[in-house]
Amino acid sequence: MSRRLNVPGLVFLAALALLWQGLAFYAASPNFPTFTQVIGALIENRVALGTELRHTLLRTSVGFGVALLVALPLGIMLGRIRALGDIIAPVIELLRPLPPVAVIPVSMIFLGIGDAAKIAVVIYGASFPILINSIDAVRAQDPMLSRVARSIRLTRHERMWLVDLPAAMPRIVAGIRISLAISILLAVVAEMLLSTNGLGAFLTQAQESFETANVLAVLLLIALVALTVNAVARGIEHRLIRWHHIRGAT
Amino acid sequence: MIMGRLKSLAGLVLFLAIWEAIAISAVLPSQFFPSVPRIGAAAVALVRSSDFLAALVSTWELILGGLVIAVLTGLALALISARYAVVRRALAPLVEMLRALPPPAIVPPAIFAFGLGAPLFLFIVGFAAVWPVYVSTSNALATAEPVQMLTGRSLGYSNWEILLRLRLPAALPEILTAVKLAAGIALLAVIGSEMLAGSSGLGYLLYNAAFTGRSADMFAIMFVVGVTGILLQVVLLQASKALVGWHMSLSAMGEAQ
Numbered sequence: 001m002s003r004r005l006n007v008p009g010l011v012f013l014a015a016l017a018l019l020w021q022g023l024a025f026y027a028a029s030p031n032f033p034t035f036t037q038v039i040g041a042l043i044e045n046r047v048a049l050g051t052e053l054r055h056t057l058l059r060t061s062v063g064f065g066v067a068l069l070v071a072l073p074l075g076i077m078l079g080r081i082r083a084l085g086d087i088i089a090p091v092i093e094l095l096r097p098l099p100p101v102a103v104i105p106v107s108m109i110f111l112g113i114g115d116a117a118k119i120a121v122v123i124y125g126a127s128f129p130i131l132i133n134s135i136d137a138v139r140a141q142d143p144m145l146s147r148v149a150r151s152i153r154l155t156r157h158e159r160m161w162l163v164d165l166p167a168a169m170p171r172i173v174a175g176i177r178i179s180l181a182i183s184i185l186l187a188v189v190a191e192m193l194l195s196t197n198g199l200g201a202f203l204t205q206a207q208e209s210f211e212t213a214n215v216l217a218v219l220l221l222i223a224l225v226a227l228t229v230n231a232v233a234r235g236i237e238h239r240l241i242r243w244h245h246i247r248g249a250t
Numbered sequence: 251m252i253m254g255r256l257k258s259l260a261g262l263v264l265f266l267a268i269w270e271a272i273a274i275s276a277v278l279p280s281q282f283f284p285s286v287p288r289i290g291a292a293a294v295a296l297v298r299s300s301d302f303l304a305a306l307v308s309t310w311e312l313i314l315g316g317l318v319i320a321v322l323t324g325l326a327l328a329l330i331s332a333r334y335a336v337v338r339r340a341l342a343p344l345v346e347m348l349r350a351l352p353p354p355a356i357v358p359p360a361i362f363a364f365g366l367g368a369p370l371f372l373f374i375v376g377f378a379a380v381w382p383v384y385v386s387t388s389n390a391l392a393t394a395e396p397v398q399m400l401t402g403r404s405l406g407y408s409n410w411e412i413l414l415r416l417r418l419p420a421a422l423p424e425i426l427t428a429v430k431l432a433a434g435i436a437l438l439a440v441i442g443s444e445m446l447a448g449s450s451g452l453g454y455l456l457y458n459a460a461f462t463g464r465s466a467d468m469f470a471i472m473f474v475v476g477v478t479g480i481l482l483q484v485v486l487l488q489a490s491k492a493l494v495g496w497h498m499s500l501s502a503m504g505e506a507q
Binding site: 006007008009010011012013016031032083086087088089090091094095096097098099100101102103104105106108109110181184185186188189192193200203204206207212215216219222223224226227230 | 264351359461472479
């Protein structure tokens with residue numbers, strides 16, 4: 001289904017690009033570049049953008065990686081040890097409504113404007129979806145599953161690895177995918193506010209020097225990167241929990 | 251229930267105690283990491299200050315205004331795409347691309363189009379929050395009960411009547427869940443864009459406090475932002491109880507069985 005070419009979608013995109021080209025050509029304003037000028041800016045700045053992209057992706061992946069390594073075991077632990085989870089849960093609930101961009105100032109005060117400050121923001125924001133989803137996933141276990149596991153006399157250890165974790169997987173993986181999207185968002189926004197380098201810094205600098213074509217070019221690049229990361233994450237998700245989707249389909 | 255409340259309270263007390271312990275032990279420099287009483291004092295001073303009320307009002311106006319724009323636009327688009335499948339297919343790649351953008355990244359190009367006034371922020375909030383509404387609503391509308399549709403047909407409903415009188419009410423629970431999600435995104439978009447381009451509002455105050463090194467003020471404003479997030483969800487929960495209470499009590503009955 002998704003592999004089939006979406007003809008109306010592509011036609012619509014092409015029509016929009018054409019409309020944009022026509023309007024911008026007609027307006028002839030420096031603040032309204034044509035579509036081809038934006039693509040031109042993307043090609044012209046490919047070397048600089050490549051460097052900035054590497055910075056952004058490095059911060060995204062380091063932050064996301066640390067969040068995964070910390071939040072996943074922590075979430076599983078808090079889910080399994082109910083009393084501990086009950087005490088920590090209100091703290092998580094208290095911090096959750098705070099939008100993660102609001103911790104950028106805190107990070108700036110403690111860590112300055114370097115890599116550490118931006119990565120810390122990504123770690124903070126990326127941890128929540130993983131933490132919350134893994135706690136919920138481990139807790140919301142089907143009682144029938146654990147009864148079956150007990151009646152076929154699996155040990156506690158076997159129950160955890162063969163039954164509990166696989167059952168919790170779909171929800172945990174969904175949390176990880178959300179967290180990956182948030183990682184990119186936070187890396188870019190942290191770069192916009194604590195400008196040194198990266199795609200976000202390129203974006204604000206282009207805006208401050210009124211290079212509209214460059215602004216739109218880097219925006220296009222950010223969208224493409226985010227889409228690619230999301231597509232890869234979805235691919236991995238499908239492989240990891242194929243059994244889940246197959247069961248859901250029948 | 252009481253046990254749960256006690257545990258929640260224990261968690262909060264624990265959080266404040268750890269915070270206070272870090273502050274007293276001076277592991278982190280105290281000018282950056284103020285004690286709980288200092289943050290409390292800063293919060294009281296903040297609430298009494300003249301620009302706080304204006305900032306609070308302007309941030310809430312942007313969140314609610316942007317959310318209304320997003321919900322109306324998202325619903326309208328979703329209804330059209332539910333009625334004409336080709337519209338849904340045509341919009342799909344564009345929607346995927348636009349919703350992948352971090353909302354604050356829209357600020358620089360939007361400044362060229364809107365300048366630095368309220369329309370800029372409303373646009374950004376609306377833009378950020380419209381996609382979850384559109385995507386969830388059109389998914390919910392697409393999975394309508396065939397029996398309901400056939401019943402509607404046999405009653406002589408037109409396609410639009412089936413859409414508005416049967417499919418839309420059936421999709422209401424999913425739509426409200428999407429609105430709650432959109433509200434969280436709207437809050438993020440407002441705070442993020444006020445930090446980037448604002449001259450008032452909570453996001454601006456927050457960034458300004460951090461930039462001038464007033465850490466107690468900064469934590470006090472963060473607290474207010476957090477409370478704003480909680481209030482927003484409470485308001486929407488009450489609204490959705492009023493709108494789809496029938497659905498909630500039905501699903502509660504299903505769970506009880």
